[in-house]
Structures are given as C-alpha cells and as structure tokens.
Amino acid sequence: MSNVEDKKPEKKKKEKKPKKLWQKILRVFLIIIGVIVLLAGGFLIWLTANEYKPKAVEKVEIDTSEGEGKKLKKGENIKIFTWNFGFGQLGDNADFIMDGGKEVMPSTEERVKVNIAGFEGSISSLNPDIIFIQEIDRDSKRAYHIDQYKQIQGEYPILASTADKEDPEFNGYVSTFAYNMRTKFLPYPISDPMGKIDSGIATFSKYQISDSERISLPVSYNWPVRTFNFKRCLLVNRTPVYDKDGNDTGKEFVFINLHLEGYDDNNGRERQCKKLIEFIKQEYDKGNYVVAGGDFNQTFSNVDMSMYPIHDEIEDVWKPGKLDVQDVGENFTCYMDNTNPTCRSLDKVYKDADKDNFQYYMLDGFIVSNNIKVNSINTYHAYFAPCDHNPVMIDMIIEE
Numbered sequence: 544m545s546n547v548e549d550k551k552p553e554k555k556k557k558e559k560k561p562k563k564l565w566q567k568i569l570r571v572f573l574i575i576i577g578v579i580v581l582l583a584g585g586f587l588i589w590l591t592a593n594e595y596k597p598k599a600v601e602k603v604e605i606d607t608s609e610g611e612g613k614k615l616k617k618g619e620n621i622k623i624f625t626w627n628f629g630f631g632q633l634g635d636n637a638d639f640i641m642d643g644g645k646e647v648m649p650s651t652e653e654r655v656k657v658n659i660a661g662f663e664g665s666i667s668s669l670n671p672d673i674i675f676i677q678e679i680d681r682d683s684k685r686a687y688h689i690d691q692y693k694q695i696q697g698e699y700p701i702l703a704s705t706a707d708k709e710d711p712e713f714n715g716y717v718s719t720f721a722y723n724m725r726t727k728f729l730p731y732p733i734s735d736p737m738g739k740i741d742s743g744i745a746t747f748s749k750y751q752i753s754d755s756e757r758i759s760l761p762v763s764y765n766w767p768v769r770t771f772n773f774k775r776c777l778l779v780n781r782t783p784v785y786d787k788d789g790n791d792t793g794k795e796f797v798f799i800n801l802h803l804e805g806y807d808d809n810n811g812r813e814r815q816c817k818k819l820i821e822f823i824k825q826e827y828d829k830g831n832y833v834v835a836g837g838d839f840n841q842t843f844s845n846v847d848m849s850m851y852p853i854h855d856e857i858e859d860v861w862k863p864g865k866l867d868v869q870d871v872g873e874n875f876t877c878y879m880d881n882t883n884p885t886c887r888s889l890d891k892v893y894k895d896a897d898k899d900n901f902q903y904y905m906l907d908g909f910i911v912s913n914n915i916k917v918n919s920i921n922t923y924h925a926y927f928a929p930c931d932h933n934p935v936m937i938d939m940i941i942e943e
Contacts (some may be wrong), residue, residue, distance in 0.1 A: 546607060562715035567885050571767050577582035586730075590770040595725035597774055603719045603755035609699050610715020612751035614784045615796055617941050622917065623798065624671030625907055627838040627886070628662055629930035630680040630742060631655040635894040637931070638733055641806075641860050643890030647735045652687040661689060661929035663698050669923065669924075670704040671936055674747040678839045681720075684738035692720050692745050702747075721747045721757040721778040723802055728770040744778050746800045753795075754781045760818055763804050763811025777801050778824065782812065784832065784941060796941065797826045799835040805861075812840060812864055819910075820871055827874050827912050838886075838932070843877040843908060844868050851903040853886055855928060860890055871910055876917070878937060879908035880901060883922040886932045893927050905937045916940045 569760050615621070629637075632655060638644025650658065666674060676695075680686035695702075707713045714935055722743040729737040758777040778800040784792045803821065804812040819835060826833045833850045841864040842848060853862055879885070884903035886894055893901065911917055918938040925933050 549809075580914060587770075588769050590726075590728070590767065593727050594770040595722070595774055597722070597759050597776070599733045599759050601757040601759075602676065603706050603721055603757050603778065605752050605755050606696070606718045606720075607715075609696070609923070610713075610717065612717040612748055612782070613671070613714065614714040614751045614785045614789060615782050615941075616787055616789070618787055620938055620940050621673065621796075621832060622671045622936055622938050623673040623836060623909070624658075624666065624934060624936045625671060625675040625677075625800075625838070626662070626665075626934040627677040627802065627907065627930065627932040628658075628679050628691070629932065630678050630683065630686045631658045631662075631689065631834060631930075632890060633686060633931040634658045634661075634929050635927050636892060637889065638891050639889035640864060641889060648685055649892075652689075654891070655687060659689075659694060660928040661925075663695060665923070665925055665929070667702050669934070669936055670706070670827055672749045674789070675799055675800040675837050676745045676747075677800070678725075678742060679720075679745050680742045681740065682741040682742070682861075684877065685740065686919060692718075695745070695747070707749065716747050716749060718745060718747045719752065719755040719778060719780055721773050721776050724773045729771050740808075744776075744800045744802055746778055746780055746798070748780065748782070748798075750782045750796075752780045753783055755779065758818075758822065761811060761814040763806075763809045765809070769931075773804070775802060776827075777819065779822075781887045785799070795826075795829075795830050795831045797833045799833070799837075801835060801837040801839070803838065803840045805840045816866060816870070818902060823875065823910065823912070824872060827914075831912075832915050833875075833912040834909060834937075834939070835917065836907075836935075836937070839866060839906050840864070840906055841866050842905045844877050845877060846879045846881055846905050846908075848881070848905060850881065851905060854900070854902050860888055863904055863906060874913050875910050876913060877908065877910050878917060878920045879905050880920045880922040880935065881905055883933055884925040885922050885926050885935055887929055894929075907932060909935075911937070911939065914941075916942050 637649035724742045745795040760775045764772045781795045784794045885907035888902035920937040
C-alpha cells in the first residue's frame, strides 16, 4: 500500500475573455444614460417640491405707504390705464424666442432701466387714476433682478400730476401686486435657460382700496411643465362708492387686473375667460360696478381687425384667439380701440423694420358693466419703444 497521498488534479482557472470594443462602448453609454436619468429625475423632483402652488383665493397686501387713497364719488371721471410692460426687456430693439425670435434677454441692464423710465414717463403724461400693469418682474434673471414694482412705487411723486398735488383729497397712491409666475428655474431654452422668474401683475390707484384678492385662474399646463410655468390670476381690488356728499352708498367699484394665457395648447385661455365672466356676473348681480382690464391675449369679436390682418406667410408668427362678446352677457360691454394696435409681434426687431409688413395685434382692452358710462377709450402709440405693447386708457363715470 502506497503511503503517498493521492493528489487531486488542480482545476484550471477559466480565463476571462477580453471584452470587445463594442461592449466597452455600450457599458460606458449605459452608465452615461443612467447618470442623465438620475439627474433629470432629481431635477424634476426638485422642481415639483419647489412648485408655486397658490390657493384658489388669497388675500393681497394693500400697500398704503404713500397714502390711503381718496374717496371714489359718483359723478367723477375715472381714467383706467393698462399696459403690458414685458418685464422691461421687450423694447423696440427686441425679438423674443417664445414668439418666433432668437433672443432670450435682448436688452442690457441699462436698456431695461431706460425702458422703465420711458414707461413711467408715459404714465405721468397721461395721468390715469388707476393703473393696471402686466408682466412686471420682482426678482428675475431676465430682468437683472430689478424689483420693477418697488421702482415704480419709488416714482410716485413723479407720477402724480400737478392737479393731484393741488387736490386736497389726494393723499398718495395705493398699490397691490399678485404673482402670475414664480419659478426658481425655468429650463427653457436649454442653450440659455431663463432661470429664476418672479413676475406678476400690479395695480396702482389714487382711490382707496378696501380689499384685495388674488383669484387663481385655471392652469393650462400639465406636470411636469406646470411646475415651472404660469399660474395666472385675477387681481381683484375693491373701493367703496360714495355719493357726491361723501356718504357710503353700500356699493363697491370692483376693478380687476388680468393677463390671460398666451400659448393656449390646452384650452386654458377659454377656461380662464369662463371663470372671469362668471366672477364679473356675480359682482354685477350684487349691484356693484365692475371693470376688468388688461392683456386678454385675444381680440374681442366686436373689434374691426381689417387693418391688422394676420400674415400667414410669416413663419411661426403667433396668432391670437378671439373672445365672442356674446359670451360676456348683456350686462357688459367689451372695449378695444383699434386706432393703433395694442401689441406687435416679437419674431423680429421693430426698430428699423418695415412697419407696413409687421404683424400687429389687438389684445389689450376692458370689459365694463353697463351701470358705468364709458366716455372714451384710446390706444396711445408709444411706438413700442419701451415694450411690445401700447398703453390703453378708458375714461368712464359712475353716474347718479
């Protein structure tokens, strides 16, 4: 018997086959895709967590730092002015990427300040009693983080006319502000994202404001686009109406600033109009005097648009909708003045362009209850110098 232990044969180690080049490339590609998916998912989670979610109705702060406003008495003329300011960027030097142009921030910070000054000058010269402003930015990358609302507040002494200063009842402007868009980061366009945007609508009044509310309008976008997009609203202000002797009539003058949907892929503007009409009808039924004004982003069906035809041959030009005035009801009248266009297209720069072939629109106007007499409405041509809209002012009176 052998005393030599039998040795088990050693197992041969399997030699790893070297990976082919295409396998290495695929592995790297999958890792890159995985990282992109994780980053994109994390970004969407961050946007969702930081989404601006206003309530259906919110109280709005009434700024009376410059004064409490004067009484609104029957028989007085009331001049209401509306102007979409285009966040100070969209002067006659500008085109804009959202409207078929190329630029994201076409104006320098200095030009934005010039636009604001021109805007304030026009307001001062027209001396309205109530001012509706749309697309006014508070803290946005696109407006160089200039608080345009506070800047205009700081110019109250300039905006007030000599007549105001001599009026013993005038004691300064009252103002309110409501956000239409708040996002920590707008990722469009990918090549040069707009980033942080705080923007909304502001109302300035020589009259008292007894109450102010932000009323949310239907949102046009679904998740995830909704997380960084507009949450539009009605900025509703109220002032008591007094008789000529200064006695409270128990009725209110309800003035509503608005900026409705522009890019309407989900019937958003139609649903917003429906809510607006329901609201103003409710206020009229209470016996109140009602005015809704601003940028409707559509034309009223009772406006002659023959002098501002849509140029279908212009590629990607934005086309407005139309509000059927019959839907507003018999107790209200829709007003736009087509003497001058209220808006111009942003697919190209306005300055030095062929004005005859430019695309113009009628978008800005007012809806007024029939218990108010309208004396006139005028679109003033500012030659689109400070922004892509022209100012519109309506003159009215609450009669005895």
